[in-house]
Each structure stands twice: as C-alpha cells, then as structure tokens.
Amino acid sequence: MVIDQSDERADGLKELIEFMDAPEVCTATPGNWQNRMGSNRLAAIFVNEQLPAADMSGLLDNIGKLDPNLPIVLINGEHRA
8 A cells, every 4th residue: 555645646656566566556645544445454555754744643553553563665755656
C-alpha cells in the first residue's frame, strides 16, 4: 500500500512497485488507508515522509496496533515516477 496525500505521487509509485512484479498495490491517504485495506493483508506500507506530523503520528500508531512487524518504507516526498 502506498500512502500519500497526492494521488499523482501515490499512483506513480504504485506503478513502479507493480512493475517490479507486485501486482496488487493500492493507494490511500492517511485518512482512508484502513478502509482501502479492507480485509486484505498488507505486505508493506510505503509512506510519504513529508506527511504532516499529526497524520504521520496517527498513521504510525495505527499501523503499530495492526501489525507491529509490518515493514514501513518512508519515501521522499519529491518522488516522481
């Protein structure tokens, strides 16, 4: 899952990850990632490191409650695919 406030950046990174043979990548915002996840199991989360501090804090807290061992990759906010 790619989490970013920008749909364009999230979609660009999603396409790059899918190109590397991970076909089921979805995108979400900090506010809707749990709804977008649904009943699926997450393999990793890619997060824009430039999210507002409150969004980042809440996101990391909730991910930790879901699965404290889930890999989290912080992505530079300037990423362009």
